[in-house]
Amino acid sequence: QVQLQESGPGLVKPSQTLSLTCTVSGGSISIGGYYWSWIRQHPGKGLEWIGYIDFSGSTFYNPSLKSRVIISTDTSDTSDNQFSLKLNSVTAADTAVYYCARYSLWTHTHNNWFDPWGPGTLVTVSS
């Protein structure tokens, strides 16, 4: 079955760029039908959707983060099945656990769900 794993630095300095990678196994992100998403959870708080990318490279972002976010894929090497998150100009408010997840979205009915999720990675923004 499909599994996802986040990776990247656990500590980022204020004003710098947070960069994370999600490695997908058990299924190709280049096949249509799914969207590949990032979600974050501030310590002790709820879930916040960041954005997603589809197999063609089309992206859709949370309007509240859109000016600072880039989600991209890297399938140039067939052995890599990854998508990435870059969040620039970070502040302490960006400290959170970041999850990647596969997203199912039926575009006509907007039936949608996230499954499965990666285990998450804690990113702390601090000098």
Added chain:
Amino acid sequence: SYELTQPPSVSVSPGQTASITCSGDKLGDKYTSWYQQKPGQSPVLVIYQDNKRPSGIPERFSGSNSGNTATLTISGTQAMDEADYYCQAWDTTPLFGGGTKLTVL
């Protein structure tokens, strides 16, 4: 902007039925999903498309959605069901409710 509202906490005795609600304007016109999150773990999908259970999710989990309220029901609640539960739907973007802490005592 559209919001999904959940009660912060719900308590239930073992073996009883727990109901967790999620409210939003005309939520019944949208599809709702539910996630279980245990401490230190990532969320797990327990209900999608209002009332469908993914493979591996026990039958005691069920869902409904009508009017302005979606409900996650756990029948015969077990100690292992103690967790945070989040509802999720689509408005102009994917949205999550604020979460409900289910305590089994």
